[in-house]
Amino acid sequence: MSPINRLNTFWPDWNVEEKVGSGSFGEVYRVSRKIGDKTFFSAVKIISIPQNQAEVDAMRAEINDEKSTRQYFQEIVNDCISEISLMMDLRGASNIVNVEDYKVYEYPNEIRWDIYIRMEYLTCLTALMSQRSFSEPEVCKLGSDLCNALGYCEKHHIIHRDIKPGNIFISDDGDYKLGDFGVARKASQTLNTMSTKGTYDYMAPEMFSPNYYDATVDTYALGIVLYKLLNRNRGPFLDANAEHIHPGEKDRALAARLSGRELPPPANASQSMYAVIKKACSFKAENRYSSPAMMKSDLEDILSGKTVDQLLADTYQVPLNQNAPIQPDTFRMPPTQSAQFQPDAFRMPPNQNAPFRTDTYLLSQDQSSPFPGDAYPPPEGQGNYQPVQNPYRNYNAEQKKPSRVPMIPFVIIGCIAMIVVGFFAGSKFDKIIEDGPKSAGVDSIISETATEYSTSVPAANGGTSASP
Structure with a gap:
């Protein structure tokens, strides 16, 4: 009996309408159920494990043990069930495909299982891509909806790892949804034990290495999806105007992306959209x-x-009294470090590494960046911002060091003052000497001074000296 013919034994109220596609390890059918005057549609995905007898024979030859062969495929079935349960835990999320129910059928006396997954019926993005192009507002809407889905996954510590057009769906209301968590794993289990799963054309570079990766691989894959939608369904480093693409060109484009080369602008993307994708x-x-x-x-x-200028300005400017997360690439903090700062003060905690000193540079209210323009010049076209000198520190932008207050003028003025005072004092003294005995005042002053001195100094032999 064909697997699809067994559907009525699980869900007798549902009727098979047509086969609508094939996915990894299975096929997808549209089914319907009538309640009163209304007809409801759902999609049923059937996954067969193993896919054929040849897989069983190959594993049996490798293991050489019937029990171990069955156990091997049983573990795969258990993994699939765990992932289906994971999707059911996400039911209710507005931008994640809703899984309604699932059943597992084990063939008697065979190493074979069929897994039936019933979910809401949606249109796959790949079908739309083959029919028409997407405008930038539509691509923004798709990206925004998928970010909602990834945010929900983030709360549940889930990394999807296989974001591509074939796993993105659109509802009749125009909402985009993320589906097919067939290779999703808990974040704690992603020490690259199965890092090569996913689709190469959308995978982040670190997924090809035996190192740890995090949930940013999903935003990377989403960025590539947005890129293709705005580049006439061609990936980075592929000619969007070429009539044909050869396999060798795709291999070279993949190698260029994985080598870290900057992505060229998509053919139909604005500068702002290109900045987001990049x-x-x-x-x-x-x-x-x-x-x-x-x-x-x-x-x-x-x-x-x-x-794009406003987007870049918003990266550094936040409304007052609103906390904003510091970007690791903006302030060069470790990727796992999360910090908050008050934008009106731009103060960094003392244990965090920041490229500017708040005691050296002050921001004026009309400035949008905490970086001094002379030390960290902005990229071309991203605004002009200049350092405002701290009134309590004389900062010399040219010498890159505090300048000293000039002292030479004060020294010269002091020397001149001393010369003038000395000149007038010397003139008075010379006049007194020239007057000599003619000045009775001087004689009396000298006589009185000598008398006072002689009477106040004790004699050498213990008495007092007599006045002259």
């Missing part, structure tokens, strides 16, 4: 958006009409 797809994880919410905020700003 940040999401930064080669180093610490330079990407630290959370899906921050990427969503920039996408919504583009929808509201903000320019």
Whole structure:
């Protein structure tokens, strides 16, 4: 019996309409159920493990033990069930495909299982990409909705690891949803034990290495999806105007992306949109958006009409009395460090590494960046901001060191003053000497001084000296 013919044994109220596609390890069917005058549709995905008898024979030859062969495939089934349960835990999230129910059928006397997953019926993004192009506002809407889904995954410590058009769906209401958590794992289990799962065209560079990676691999993959939608369905480093793409060109484009080369602008993207995609797809994880919410905020700003200069200014300027997370790439903090700062003071905690000193540079109210323009010049086209000198410290921007207060003028003035005073004092003294005995005042002064001195000094033999 064909697996799809067994559907009525699990859900007798549902009827198979048609086969709508194939996915990893299975096929997808549209099913319907009628209640009163209304007809409801759902999608049923059937996953067969193993996919065929050849897989069983290959594993049996390798293990050479029937019990161990069955146990091997049983563990795969258990992993799939765990991931389906994971999706059911996410039910209610507005931008995640809703899983309604699932069943598992084990074939008697065979090493074979069929897993039936019933979920809401949606249209796959790949079907739309083959029919029409997407405008930038539509791409922003898709990115914003997917950021909602990734934010929900973040709260549950989940990394999807396989974001691509085939796992993105759109509802009749125009909402985009993330589905197919077939390779999703808890964040604590991602020490690259299965790092090669996913799709190469959308995978972050660190997923190809045996190192730890975090949830930014999902925002990276989302950035590549947005890039392709705005580049006529061509990935980075591929000619969007070429009529045909050869396999060798795709391999070279993949190698260029994984080597860390800066992504060229998509053919149909504005400068603001290109800035968002470039940040999401930064080669180093610490330079990407630290959370899906921050990427969503920039996408919504583009929808509201903000320019790239305004987006970059918002990176450093936050409304007063509002706490904002410090970006690791902005202030060169460790990727796992999260700090808050008050934008009106721009004060950094003493144990954090910041490229500016608040006791050296002060910001005026109309400035949008804490960086001094002479030390950290802004990129071209990103605004002009200059350092404001601290009134309590004389900062010399040219010499890059505190300048000393000039002392030479004060020394010269002091010397001149001393010369003038000495000149007038000498003139008076010379006049007294020239007058000599003619000046009775001088004679009396000398006589009185001698008398006082002789009467006040004791004699050498213990008596007092007589006055002359």
